[in-house]
Amino acid sequence: MTRSIPAEDGAKLTSAPARPRPATDCDLVAAFVILAALAVAPFALAAIGHDFWTDVILRAMILGIAAVSLNFIIGLGGLVSLGHAVFLGIGGYSVGILADLGIDNGPAQLGAALLFSAAFAWLTGMIALRTRGVHFIMITLAFAQMVYFTMMGLRQFGGDDGLTINYSTTFGPLDLGDKDVLYYVVLAVLGAAMLGFARVRRSDFGLLLKAAKGNERRVSAVGFNAYRYRLAAYVAAGTLCGLAGFLDANFTGFVTPSAMSWISSGELIFIVIVGGIASVSGPIAGALVFLLIEEWMGGLTVYWHFWFGLFLIAIILFARNGLVGLLNQRRPR
Amino acid sequence: MDTVLFVNQLLNGIQLGLILFLLAAGLSLVFGIMDFINLAHGVFYMLGAYICATVAIASGSFILGFVVALPAVLVLGLATEWLIVRHFYKRDHLDQVLVTFGLVLCADTAVKYLWGPQGLSVPLPAWLGGQVALGGITLPAYRLFIVAVAAVVALALWQVIARTRVGMMVRASASNEEMARALGIETRMIFALVFAIGAVLAGIGGIMVAPITGASIGMGNQIVILALVVIIIGGIGSIFGAFVAAIGVGLIDTLGRAYLPSILGAVFSPSVASSAGPALASILIYLTMTLVLVFRPSGLFPPANR
Amino acid sequence: MTPALQVNRLNKYFGGLHATRDVSMTLPRGELHAVIGPNGAGKTTLISQLFGELRPSSGQVLIEGRDVTHRPTHERAGLGMARSFQITTLVRDLTVAENVILALLARQGHAGRFWRRVDRNAGLQADAAGALARIGMPATQLGRRVSDLSHGEQRMLELAIAMVGDPTLILLDEPMAGLGSEESRAMTRFLAQLKGKTTVLLVEHDMEAVFELADRLTVLVRGEVVAVGTPAQIRDDERVRDAYLGEDA
Numbered sequence: 066m067t068r069s070i071p072a073e074d075g076a077k078l079t080s081a082p083a084r085p086r087p088a089t090d091c092d093l094v095a096a097f098v099i100l101a102a103l104a105v106a107p108f109a110l111a112a113i114g115h116d117f118w119t120d121v122i123l124r125a126m127i128l129g130i131a132a133v134s135l136n137f138i139i140g141l142g143g144l145v146s147l148g149h150a151v152f153l154g155i156g157g158y159s160v161g162i163l164a165d166l167g168i169d170n171g172p173a174q175l176g177a178a179l180l181f182s183a184a185f186a187w188l189t190g191m192i193a194l195r196t197r198g199v200h201f202i203m204i205t206l207a208f209a210q211m212v213y214f215t216m217m218g219l220r221q222f223g224g225d226d227g228l229t230i231n232y233s234t235t236f237g238p239l240d241l242g243d244k245d246v247l248y249y250v251v252l253a254v255l256g257a258a259m260l261g262f263a264r265v266r267r268s269d270f271g272l273l274l275k276a277a278k279g280n281e282r283r284v285s286a287v288g289f290n291a292y293r294y295r296l297a298a299y300v301a302a303g304t305l306c307g308l309a310g311f312l313d314a315n316f317t318g319f320v321t322p323s324a325m326s327w328i329s330s331g332e333l334i335f336i337v338i339v340g341g342i343a344s345v346s347g348p349i350a351g352a353l354v355f356l357l358i359e360e361w362m363g364g365l366t367v368y369w370h371f372w373f374g375l376f377l378i379a380i381i382l383f384a385r386n387g388l389v390g391l392l393n394q395r396r397p398r
Numbered sequence: 399m400d401t402v403l404f405v406n407q408l409l410n411g412i413q414l415g416l417i418l419f420l421l422a423a424g425l426s427l428v429f430g431i432m433d434f435i436n437l438a439h440g441v442f443y444m445l446g447a448y449i450c451a452t453v454a455i456a457s458g459s460f461i462l463g464f465v466v467a468l469p470a471v472l473v474l475g476l477a478t479e480w481l482i483v484r485h486f487y488k489r490d491h492l493d494q495v496l497v498t499f500g501l502v503l504c505a506d507t508a509v510k511y512l513w514g515p516q517g518l519s520v521p522l523p524a525w526l527g528g529q530v531a532l533g534g535i536t537l538p539a540y541r542l543f544i545v546a547v548a549a550v551v552a553l554a555l556w557q558v559i560a561r562t563r564v565g566m567m568v569r570a571s572a573s574n575e576e577m578a579r580a581l582g583i584e585t586r587m588i589f590a591l592v593f594a595i596g597a598v599l600a601g602i603g604g605i606m607v608a609p610i611t612g613a614s615i616g617m618g619n620q621i622v623i624l625a626l627v628v629i630i631i632g633g634i635g636s637i638f639g640a641f642v643a644a645i646g647v648g649l650i651d652t653l654g655r656a657y658l659p660s661i662l663g664a665v666f667s668p669s670v671a672s673s674a675g676p677a678l679a680s681i682l683i684y685l686t687m688t689l690v691l692v693f694r695p696s697g698l699f700p701p702a703n704r
Numbered sequence: 705m706t707p708a709l710q711v712n713r714l715n716k717y718f719g720g721l722h723a724t725r726d727v728s729m730t731l732p733r734g735e736l737h738a739v740i741g742p743n744g745a746g747k748t749t750l751i752s753q754l755f756g757e758l759r760p761s762s763g764q765v766l767i768e769g770r771d772v773t774h775r776p777t778h779e780r781a782g783l784g785m786a787r788s789f790q791i792t793t794l795v796r797d798l799t800v801a802e803n804v805i806l807a808l809l810a811r812q813g814h815a816g817r818f819w820r821r822v823d824r825n826a827g828l829q830a831d832a833a834g835a836l837a838r839i840g841m842p843a844t845q846l847g848r849r850v851s852d853l854s855h856g857e858q859r860m861l862e863l864a865i866a867m868v869g870d871p872t873l874i875l876l877d878e879p880m881a882g883l884g885s886e887e888s889r890a891m892t893r894f895l896a897q898l899k900g901k902t903t904v905l906l907v908e909h910d911m912e913a914v915f916e917l918a919d920r921l922t923v924l925v926r927g928e929v930v931a932v933g934t935p936a937q938i939r940d941d942e943r944v945r946d947a948y949l950g951e952d953a
Contacts, residue, residue, distance in 0.1 A: 139492070145491060145492045147495065192692060195692070196691055196695060198491060199630075199634070200630065200691055202495065203627070203630050203691070204688060204691050206623070207627070207685075207688050207691075210623075210680070211681050211685065214681050214684075215677060217673075217680075218673050218674040218675075218677025218678060219677075220669060220673040221670070224673050264821070267821045267822060267823055267824075268820055268822060269809050269820060271822075272802055272805065272806060272822050273806065273809070275797070275798060276795045276802070279796060280794065280796070282789075282793050283793045283794060283795055283803075284778075284806070285778045285781070286755070286777060286781060286787055287786075287807040287810040287811075287865065288778050288779075288781030288807075288810035289778055289810050290778045328619070331437075331495070331496075334495065334496060334499075335496060338492070367510075368507050368511050369507075370506065370507040371504050371507035371511070373503055374499075374501065374502070374504035374505075374507065375500070375504060377496060377499065377503065378497050378500040378501065378504070381496050381497045382485065385493075
């Protein structure tokens with residue numbers, strides 16, 4: 066959908082000074098504060114005897130990684146995918162199916178998760194990225210639904226009941242079944258993903274994606290093939306989300322097709338938007354808010370989804386730039 | 399092949415297709431005219447079913463439930479449009495997806511609060527509950543009733559849009575909003591009307607399906623995705639396209655579920671075939687949409703004016 | 705010598721509408737060639753086909769003797785072709801610097817670096833300032849968001865971006881539309897100094913500027929070439945006066 070904005074025909078010929086951009090700085094500060102807080106959270110929570118919340122935070126970090134990956138395509142690329150959660154499933158089932166076959170070798174499971182996610186993103190991206198707007202929304206949904214129904218139909222891997230993973234992934238002495246180990250592995254991956262996002266956003270590649278989002282015609286007029294760069298971003302995002310799925314499978318010890326449903330993909334979009342689209346700290350902020358609301362409100366009332374829905378509508382109506390946007394006057398970019 | 403079974407499955411497929419059409423028609427109009435993607439369209443389907451079920455259980459009359467539910471859904475549709483939806487016509491699709499996602503969460507939970515988590519089953523009057531013999535094949539009367547009602551609604555909708563003054567205004571607003579406004583058409587009114595009529599059509603779908611599947615929470619969430627698939631296949635904004643695609647999707651889904659397990663059973667073990675069959679039928683639908691998008695990006699029957 | 709641009713019997717149909725009819729033209733290197741014609745003559749349609757944004761129904765487009773009829777826009781840009789648009793197509797959400805740098809990256813072939821920071825790259829920032837300086841925009845404009853620029857500034861920026869990397873062939877679609885008289889004069893001066901160095905195809909309604917600048921003109925009416933010649937020849941051409949100039953006068 067294009068919004069036509071009337072050209073400003075005023076006599077603003079006097080040159081204005083370059084606008085400083087405090088936005089990004091606030092965003093980065095928030096990112097470091099959140100990461101630091103996450104690093105000490107297990108000790109603090111153990112000290113006050115609220116270990117349960119460590120699990121909630123761990124899950125939020127895994128969702129945060131998935132949301133960072135989605136932010137590459139929604140935030141930088143402007144491409145709304147309603148099927149991104151499929152990569153959580155692909156990463157998860159890579160662990161689950163290999164474990165089911167008795168292979169608990171860490172590098173093999175990780176390699177499979179990354180490889181299958183990347184291959185799926187590449188194959189579907191080649192087709193999906195030829196479409197725009199709502200057609201892109203629907204075609205990404207369609208690819209996700211195909212995998213969703215495939216796993217529903219494969220009874221030998223649990224079908225709609227899901228697949229229990231009895232062996233956790235091990236890398237030599239490093240056992241991801243150990244919650245403490247997993248926590249810091251996930252934190253490291255999250256930190257690296259956020260750093261990577263911050264860097265790419267400022268890079269040649271990021272500029273190109275943002276420009277293609279704003280005006281595709283301009284990008285090809287200067288001589289770039291936007292499709293290739295979008296495909297690269299799509300594959301990178303899918304692979305990173307596959308990694309999140311790999312970690313999630315180790316965390317829950319369980320994979321189910323419902324992780325790939327369009328509702329899950331909708332939740333990922335929600336996390337990105339609530340946190341602040343195209344920002345570094347937004348995805349983890351959004352994921353924490355999402356899970357804290359779920360746990361907190363879920364404890365207060367069984368009808369918490371109602372308030373959650375209202376919260377979502379209010380955010381979209383009144384705080385278009387998300388929580389990080391509230392920190393800044395201008396939208397971070 | 400068993401002819402009686404086949405005819406019954408065919409009827410089921412057409413019935414599912416017509417229900418899908420009732421949802422897709424509204425979705426397609428709202429999308430084609432207001433450029434609004436409405437994930438909450440299935441909410442009206444669910445509300446139609448619940449209101450009808452409540453009245454039918456209280457009064458013992460399904461028909462009374464039907465008659466009460468229609469204006470109720472109309473009012474709810476107008477209220478939703480006025481309170482929330484109209485603020486989003488000019489926003490991008492991302493915002494629309496999210497706000498209607500929020501609406502789905504609210505509506506599903508509100509229904510759970512009001513009616514409980516169990517769901518309701520709807521009693522049918524005796525004259526609709528029986529079987530009808532047609533040329534030696536017995537068919538369930540209620541399925542025929544659904545087909546008849548939906549066909550009448552579809553025909554009426556088509557006539558209204560093609561022939562009447564209101565339909566002309568709707569078409570004018572769809573092809574060029576500014577032009578329509580210049581011609582003195584109150585587009586805001588038209589938009590509200592189109593949204594509410596879409597809601598009522600979805601409500602009719604929900605009402606009619608309720609005696610078969612009952613009214614349950616989230617019943618609209620899967621079917622609204624199917625209806626979206628239908629309008630993409632048919633061509634956004636095209637009622638005729640939505641009709642053809644809906645019948646096609648209904649048949650693929652129903653016949654696939656009915657026959658794929660036995661076809662797969664020839665190769666795989668029965669337990670594999672019975673779970674893989676329905677999954678494959680669903681996959682076929684999405685595969686169809688993908689192929690349509692690749693080879694005919696604007697759908698099979700794109701409206702002539704775009 | 706191979707002409708910079710050669711067009712052979714180009715045709716474009718939009719359904720029943722014959723928008724480009726058997727258009728042929730040859731632009732020797734360094735020529736400033738204007739295409740004029742009444743509204744709806746198909747000038748923008750022609751440019752879009754030359755730049756690969758519209759696919760012609762039949763005919764050929766050659767750049768430096770190379771057939772590019774079926775090559776996509778970004779490849780033509782890579783061959784040294786540039787275009788400005790009638791409706792500005794700058795990326796409104798980005799800054800002036802980012803818009804210019806985008807074109808610089810394309811010309812330098814520095815496309816896919818994930819890691820290098822654009823905003824801290826002094827070389828790119830200096831080059832961007834240089835590109836603005838060429839069309840007389842001060843470097844202080846670099847940090848402004850494009851959506852904050854005036855219409856005239858946007859047209860100038862559009863031209864600055866088209867000029868990045870010294871294209872050998874530049875298509876300008878009504879660069880003076882909507883400019884004030886002072887800005888128009890600046891634009892005319894700028895185009896005049898391009899003459900002989902860059903091949904320019906100029907679509908413009910400002911007849912005074914066109915007749916002052918152009919080496920040769922092509923007159924397009926209803927998609928068809930009715931006359932080609934020097935400004936003097938065109939001014940005296942009966943058919944042109946009947947078909948076109950007469951309407952305006």
